[in-house]
Amino acid sequence: MAQTFWLLDADTEQPICFTTATASRSVAQATPGLLDLAAAILGPAAQPALVLADAEHYCAELLDHVGQRPEFEMLVPMQITRHVRQQMASIPRADFIPRWVGLATATQPYTMKRSRCDHPYYQYVQRTGERPDDWYFKPFLSTAACDAVELLTQEFPKRWHVEEFFNANQALGWQRAGTMNLNVRYGQMTLALIAQAVIHQLRVRVGDPVNRYDAKHLAKDLFLGLDGDVRVSQDTIIVTYYNAPNADRLRAHYERLPEKLAQAHISPQIPWLYGFHLDFRFR
Numbered sequence: 006m007a008q009t010f011w012l013l014d015a016d017t018e019q020p021i022c023f024t025t026a027t028a029s030r031s032v033a034q035a036t037p038g039l040l041d042l043a044a045a046i047l048g049p050a051a052q053p054a055l056v057l058a059d060a061e062h063y064c065a066e067l068l069d070h071v072g073q074r075p076e077f078e079m080l081v082p083m084q085i086t087r088h089v090r091q092q093m094a095s096i097p098r099a100d101f102i103p104r105w106v107g108l109a110t111a112t113q114p115y116t117m118k119r120s121r122c123d124h125p126y127y128q129y130v131q132r133t134g135e136r137p138d139d140w141y142f143k144p145f146l147s148t149a150a151c152d153a154v155e156l157l158t159q160e161f162p163k164r165w166h167v168e169e170f171f172n173a174n175q176a177l178g179w180q181r182a183g184t185m186n187l188n189v190r191y192g193q194m195t196l197a198l199i200a201q202a203v204i205h206q207l208r209v210r211v212g213d214p215v216n217r218y219d220a221k222h223l224a225k226d227l228f229l230g231l232d233g234d235v236r237v238s239q240d241t242i243i244v245t246y247y248n249a250p251n252a253d254r255l256r257a258h259y260e261r262l263p264e265k266l267a268q269a270h271i272s273p274q275i276p277w278l279y280g281f282h283l284d285f286r287f288r
Contacts, residue, residue: 007026007028008025008028015160019205021047022039022046023194025187025194027187033067036058047076054077054078055077056079057080059164062079068146079149080161081147083128096111096130101132107135110129111130112153113127114127126147129157172219174201174219176221179194227250231246232246241263242281243284244286245288246286246288252287252288256287259287
């Protein structure tokens with residue numbers, strides 16, 4: 006199995022970078038390199054970026070690494086072992102702050118047994134249920150001291166966008182490795198990522214409900230489902246679509262395309278179309 010490690014912007018839900026490796030590479034080994042790529046892409050920032058991960062990223066080696074990087078902070082769910090379960094049950098009731106009915110949080114410093122870093126860690130415990138018999142505890146560990154409610158109810162749920170992204174776009178070529186040659190695999194995935202970026206722009210422009218289609222649905226009902234014709238007028242290739250969804254939205258973006266490009270100081274001549282211009286019509 007070939008492993009792929011993704012990093013997404015949780016607000017835009019779009020990928021920042023990825024890396025791939027053979028099955029023997031662990032999360033702790035792959036993530037520092039992934040963060041190096043992200044740091045180079047994102048550049049300097051006034052505030053550190055919060056990295057949201059899942060339980061498999063909970064290891065002292067990785068948290069120590071992030072704790073020493075000023076450009077990143079990290080929040081991960083803790084693995085609920087017998088020791089952690091006992092530790093959470095021993096937290097005094099007075100340490101929990103009621104947030105609303107059925108939810109209370111507690112924040113405290115935490116020491117990882119295998120940590121070799123002096124950087125402080127903070128445990129955030131989410132307690133759900135009103136009666137003691139119904140209490141359920143969920144622990145998180147972070148390299149930063151932040152507002153518990155914002156971290157647990159606003160920020161951490163965004164972590165699942167990476168699963169949604171993969172499920173929606175894996176048909177572009179990410180669901181199968183095809184080869185264990187890493188160079189070929191990087192090339193294949195990079196081309197798929199370029200295709201995803203272009204498709205995302207189209208999703209935004211075409212609007213609802215097409216923007217909610219996964220890659221297979223989009224290919225079948227949009228790219229393969231359009232009727233049209235192609236003709237040449239002087240130096241312009243004109244593509245006419247007859248059943249495009251949300252045609253008014255598409256018309257605003259793509260009709261009179263050479264003029265729009267020229268206004269943006271972009272040459273409307275397309276080299277791989279022998280210098281012709283490209284324009285669209287929607288009927």
